[in-house]
Amino acid sequence: MQANFRGKHLITLREWTKEEIDTLMDVSFDLKKKFALGIPTRYLQDQTIFLMFFEASTRTRNSMEAGITQLGGHAHFLDTSTMQISHGETPKDTAVILARFGHAIACRICAWDTGNKYIREMAKWSPVPVINLQCDLYHPLQGLADLMTIIEKFGDTKGVNVSIIWTFATSHKKPISVPLTQSLLFPRYGMNVTLAYPEGYHMPDWVYEEAKANAEKHGGSFRITHDQEEAYKNADVVIPKNWGNWVADPEGDTTSSNTQSEALLANKSWKCTLKLMELTSPNCVYMHALPADRNNEVEDEVIDGKWSVVYDEAENRLHTSKAVMALTMGGRNAYHG
Known part of the structure; x- marks a missing residue:
């Protein structure tokens, strides 16, 4: 120690x-x-x-x-x-x-x-x-709480399938810091990490390179998909959360830029639903850093349902x-x- x-x-x-x-x-x-x-x-x-x-x-x-x-x-x-x-x-x-x-x-x-x-x-x-x-x-503080929550729910983190998934939101433009931190941290604990997002909401290239290197070193994996259904399939942990387009709108008006983007509205179907949660593993948990944009990012039936551990996560x-x-x-x- x-x-x-x-x-x-x-x-x-x-x-x-x-x-x-x-x-x-x-x-x-x-x-x-x-x-x-x-x-x-x-x-x-x-x-x-x-x-x-x-x-x-x-x-x-x-x-x-x-x-x-x-x-x-x-x-x-x-x-x-x-x-x-x-x-x-x-x-x-x-x-x-x-x-x-x-x-x-x-x-x-x-x-x-x-x-x-x-x-x-x-x-x-x-x-x-x-x-x-x-x-x-x-x-980093959110990343630590997320890691603690996954350890609580699964014990050994090696082989846990975690999907970090972009979702539609209109509340405000959220920075890339939460999914970026998760993408780098979780592979260090042997997790199989999927990062899912529609075109236009990617991370900087160095994030992918480091995430893959961390996965290789610690026995996990890291992959990218632009198919949200694929991200939910057999996932043990899903973290559906909005983040902004840091390339097209790097400054990001925190009150209106996210709501006015045509690209954002075109991806309104990226939402965590009961139907998508049915594709996950039997013991899957739903996580979110909060505040969640309810009924845009996630259906109430999910965030308030049997999968949700958001309040445990927040307490951590x-x-x-x-x-x-x-x-x-x-x-x-x-x-x-």
């Missing part, structure tokens, strides 16, 4: 070894058990984390705020529109000052070709851990976030399993 995490940034899971992620899973399950039993886990007594949000949030903000409280610390929620960032303060200056005030910095910024660079610039100058709450390319955001904070903010001096 990897032991020394203190001060380690979490910007992408690509920069964490599998052994380190395994440790995160072990700690996540331990913290979940203690949460259920009411056992105190005040490993980060009086520590402060700053949560910077450029975009709206429900699960990410609340899992982090509740998590640090349960660990004995405190979160400061920072709406960046009310910070000097809105007047042009640099990520360097923001990171250096916040690091002197507390013990970790976390940030969500999803603007294309800006988000990951901004978080990395903060990490360059911060002597305390910087945690990516979602950027234009990655959502709490336990995995706590594990990340307990290890990176405290490391061996704080967490005692």
Whole structure:
């Protein structure tokens, strides 16, 4: 088990070894058990984390705020529109000052070709851990919760057939960070990953190359299909979720660009339905990072039905976030399993 995490940034899971992620899973399950039993886990007594949000949030903000409280610390929620960032303060200056005030910095910024660079610039100058709450390319905390959920439901992940499927949505343009993170992470755990999408909603080429390399190294597989029925056939896990076209509309008006796209409307049939779920394996589970665009991305009968584990998945955001904070903010001096 990897032991020394203190001060380690979490910007992408690509920069964490599998052994380190395994440790995160072990700690996540331990913290979940203690949460259920009411056992105190005040490993980060009086520590402060700053949560910077450029975009709206429900699960990410609340899992982090509740998590640090349960660990004995405190979160400061920072709406960046009310910070000097809105007047042009640099990520360097923001990171250096916040690091002197507390013990970790976390940030969500999803603007294309800006988000990951901004978080990395903060990490360059911060002597305390910087945690990516979602950027234009990655959502590591969601990836960890998804992995934990699959382990809970299936035990051994090797050979589990997981389909990450694009779906139609009109609520807002969603970044590629969730399916991209899943595509890179799941093959590292020996899963057979299918990425399904209509033409025009592909990932960057390097994602496919790395996903295939991860699969080859760890005994899984990675394939692409443009046939949604094919993606559902014999799947053990389906994750039908919308993401935007980062090539044709890289900036993405978060209120209207997705709804006005003719290409989007042409793929309205890409929807998770009862009929498609009947093609899956007998023990298949339906997952979604939430919020789901109900009756566009998925029928209510699916998300509220026997396949759905979305609320288990959402709860695991709490336990995995706590594990990340307990290890990176405290490391061996704080967490005692």
